[in-house]
Amino acid sequence: MFFASDNGARCPAPVMEALMRANEGSAMPYGNDPVTAAAADRIREVLEAPQAAVYFVATGTAANALALATLCPPYGAVFCHEGAHVQHDECGAPEFFSGAKLLPVPGDHGRMSPQALDARIRAQGTRVVHSVQPGAVTITDVTEAGTIYSPDEIAALAKVAQSHGLPVHLDGARFSNALAATGATPAELTWKAGVDALSFGGTKGGLLGAEAVVFFDPAKAWEFELRRKRGGHLFSKNRYLAAQFLGWLQGGLWLDLADHANAMAARLAKGIEQIAAASLVHPAQANIVFATLPDAAHDRLKAAGAMYYNMGEGRVRLVTSWATTEAEVDSFLQYTNG
Amino acid sequence: MFFASDNGARCPAPVMEALMRANEGSAMPYGNDPVTAAAADRIREVLEAPQAAVYFVATGTAANALALATLCPPYGAVFCHEGAHVQHDECGAPEFFSGAKLLPVPGDHGRMSPQALDARIRAQGTRVVHSVQPGAVTITDVTEAGTIYSPDEIAALAKVAQSHGLPVHLDGARFSNALAATGATPAELTWKAGVDALSFGGTKGGLLGAEAVVFFDPAKAWEFELRRKRGGHLFSKNRYLAAQFLGWLQGGLWLDLADHANAMAARLAKGIEQIAAASLVHPAQANIVFATLPDAAHDRLKAAGAMYYNMGEGRVRLVTSWATTEAEVDSFLQYTNG
Amino acid sequence: MFFASDNGARCPAPVMEALMRANEGSAMPYGNDPVTAAAADRIREVLEAPQAAVYFVATGTAANALALATLCPPYGAVFCHEGAHVQHDECGAPEFFSGAKLLPVPGDHGRMSPQALDARIRAQGTRVVHSVQPGAVTITDVTEAGTIYSPDEIAALAKVAQSHGLPVHLDGARFSNALAATGATPAELTWKAGVDALSFGGTKGGLLGAEAVVFFDPAKAWEFELRRKRGGHLFSKNRYLAAQFLGWLQGGLWLDLADHANAMAARLAKGIEQIAAASLVHPAQANIVFATLPDAAHDRLKAAGAMYYNMGEGRVRLVTSWATTEAEVDSFLQYTNG
């Protein structure tokens, strides 16, 4: 019963096998190798974005912070949801890399509305030297509350950003789960909706530690490369990052894994709804379930060795992954129900 | 004939196998897992440093920049050799992470003498508010010129640093090659010689992408952890970094691999010395050979598909690795000799 | 009718005269001159803090940003009121100088309650590497809403900070107005209440451009000096900063000027309260009045050339200074009343 994080799961065999396959002969370092080229091409194909610049880094925090630093000047503001990962869970990395200030936008269940985003940007204003200048918008999907945006909802937020001349970043740490949940294509959820730069998460979806950063317009590609190196995030043996993506993206594996994780969360949420003493805190739309459980359930779960994030006051965060089993879910529900 | 970099080699089987072994079941993320604990313990054992704080990152640039940022204040100076990797090859990462200014110390063949280091620190002075303050000393071993320091030489440099109240960092991107070349123990080349923090390189020695940062005095451990996270260098699935070290350090493999790389470089250097038209630029003491080759040799080597770094004016850098074969070396020498 | 800002007033004659008096002969630069020493001594005397380290800078933003950078590490959080000057009106200077993240604390009328501050610090938590660490608390007095804290209220906030091990900074851009309003001594409102570092504002109180930064414990004095220089805020001809303070602090002038400014604001506030169509937005406790005025009043005031900050939706900010006259106030009220 491991629901602590999708970061806690092991990696699927095809990913490990791709890593092994990449471990052949010599290769030019720093991304000048055929495996890196193939993985970048594959990502461009998946995104239907032949012009996009694609880079690999090892962590989601690096992907977000470097992407935002490339999009937003140091005297700029990045608008994000008040509960966003960049705001709470990256120890100030986005600010460190960009110099920018994060300005939180309120919204229920982890989601920004276009109206709230627009109001926050307007409140910040422009051309007054005393305030940081609107610089970029970052959207998280799957959100930190486990909810999702439809392509139309992303487009509506991007439209607000564009109306203020701001570029749009999508924190897709759980991009595959968002795609699986909406049924949208990668293009529909990104550049077709107005997204300029994407943190294409792989780690939470089954990789050892690999994320892609995608700029749909490659104009800032070279600046990103310099910022990545300067941030210590350029791998010399880049093929071992890229190979992970190659194995994962092959034959739709990545979406199958996300489908499974989402299904396990849905099963968990459905079960919790049927327990009188428990309730959901947010709609469970992808692979994260927030719920309130009675104290007795916590005691039983703890005794049974269940792993999950206890947020206090009875509330829990439960994250499913490609490796979560129906048996784990059912067992969790059974202990919860008492 | 691949001599472009030790970063271009594939990884040895025991490292890949350790990675596979770590891919079992669920594990708490962010380093709170038994594989990470075991690898850190193993490194403490190797270093005979039971109190040391040990952390994993994926790149040497990250290891150096984060270690220096932890040792040196933003208004400080880091003294390094004028040809050091931190000074030339990290796109300003040490300055970005630390805020400090790097002050180069001259020296032949990539090495600082205690006298030159002392003179440079004295020239910088202290307590004058107009200048950055002496903050730390960083030593590279194996040096960028392919030379090495004996434990006594490290100790002499560290003694200078200590006489000015400065902590000492060792950039050990090729730490295993330095150990193999000197025959010193890891402890002798580090804390016994006065080193405070070590970038314990693994990637150039055969890992996919893993370095350990070691603080022999754990007083600044928590600060380092925060800086690592804030730099986007904390892996969620940390076990896959740590496992690489476990495989590599087992049964002395890491030193055997380094021995082999050094032997290949010695064979290469010896061969070059016997070619009338070629000559060594620096003493080849570890796994890097700098040489001057005649134009005709370059033409032949290029035609034969040899990969190496051409520095201009006939000079080349040739790096051997655990995967370099005698046949490659001999073939290179044959083409060079014409 | 100038109510745009206390920054818009000219400077009182004794300040200009002190500047002239300082303009005699040669003096060692960078603060090593007798005028600087005398002014620092005078400030220590005023604050009853003989051990305090006292420095001069030219702007309030510099004073705050440099003080906070000295108190808070780059991976730290600075807790401030949600409407604080550091949060809204310094274009990210505190973050730029410190690297820290500002975390806003809610509160009516520009004031933090000890409960709200404590709750916000607790919510941030500590020892979790994913979040910035509680680093410092900054209190603004006079607040941005024109309200004040009593010495007991400052002490209560400082006690909360201390209970979490955090140092306390007081943004005293209008320190003299706060003192005049409370009747407290400078010591009572600062170190006796638990304040560690003070931005002792002079500019808004009548100086050309001079602020003192005071550390009651001089342990971090040298670090501050380095940060000041590195920030370009060390004046070579420091005596011209210090002299302003000497003239201003002489014979209680500074408090007399603040008394006058406060009295003018009180007269203005009282008048507004007596106008049916107008109302106060915040209690006017020092030299700033926030009010809602009818549209017709705005039209009349604008036509008459009144200068003030129109915040939209009928709301205005009116700031009085040592140079504000009763006639200006009465005239403003007359136009407002129609």
Place this chain on the structure above:
Amino acid sequence: MFFASDNGARCPAPVMEALMRANEGSAMPYGNDPVTAAAADRIREVLEAPQAAVYFVATGTAANALALATLCPPYGAVFCHEGAHVQHDECGAPEFFSGAKLLPVPGDHGRMSPQALDARIRAQGTRVVHSVQPGAVTITDVTEAGTIYSPDEIAALAKVAQSHGLPVHLDGARFSNALAATGATPAELTWKAGVDALSFGGTKGGLLGAEAVVFFDPAKAWEFELRRKRGGHLFSKNRYLAAQFLGWLQGGLWLDLADHANAMAARLAKGIEQIAAASLVHPAQANIVFATLPDAAHDRLKAAGAMYYNMGEGRVRLVTSWATTEAEVDSFLQYTNG
């Protein structure tokens, strides 16, 4: 006998009078006042640069650091003379504000040759992600060695910069002395020679603490304004900075003062050359004299209360100012001669 620095002199009466004249009535803060507008206009007139963007700050370090941060990206290199003020005497301020790395160019007597500059830029190279990218060139005139550049020499350096696509900054902390020494017009020594941004020094030339930053192409003006504010360098009562320039620039006073300072240095240098036991270290072309004096001379000068910077090994730096008298110079020479 005050030769410690031109920063140690008092300020000339017309500057103080201009300050007094500016101290009339109310004025909109933050540079939106007529005195600031008039001073900026006057500077544009002096520079024959009607389109230039002109800003005021209080220190030379701020002027240089903010100008360079506006010209050079954080992953860039600023090429400067190895003895430049930005490299040695600003405690890392240029790096702090810009994020860039300073790369020193060697050259005798404080001067870079076009060949040396070109060679250093070429050595750095471009498009290799491991190194900081050439970003800007900064020239100091009067140099730190007291020598000067002719307009043609500035133009030759600027041509090198332009050939690499780099903008040119002129650190004119002693701009008036350089103009007085060369007889060139302000335009000839700046934009006509290819300078993009100028730190137009006032403080060393007689102001209390005021420098202008000039961008001949105003495209980056708004970015500079934001960086100035974010650096805490925007004065609220900006008129008191601007007024200093108005008084100083009136009727050619600034150049007369510089002429006098230069003449005093020439007198000093000439005298030293005639003393057998003393010698000049650099040609004395403006208002700074570097000389070697015998120990006995130091003893006599010290006993007589002479103030100057003793650099060790008998070497001294002697700086003259508008306030230096012939009597001071002659007295210094007399004590030196023994």
